[in-house]
Amino acid sequence: MFNKWLMIYSNxxxxxxxxEALKCPNCKNMGTIDYYFIPYTINNELGSAYIWCNDCKKGIHLDRVGIPKNTKIIIDESIKLDEVIPSFKEVTPEEK
Structure with a gap:
């Protein structure tokens, strides 16, 4: 299952x-995936990715990933992450 979530990151x-074309690997619903990137670096090229399904509340958190151009990023430190990133059950590499 984790590898399917990695494919979502790739997409x-x-x-x-x-x-809207992405399908949740867990619940199979279309158009329910959301995400944010949190940059570590000044140039916003490396950071964390939070990717989740708004329906089943499952997803992944990846560290030290490249942040693609034209994606949603949070750079304002005054933004509370729990106000924009919902609580979700993290899918781990051990889950098949």
């Missing part, structure tokens, strides 16, 4: 404007 990286 976002390739075309962040086509979110």
């Amino acid at each position: 976002i990286a390739d075309n962040p404007l086509k979110m």
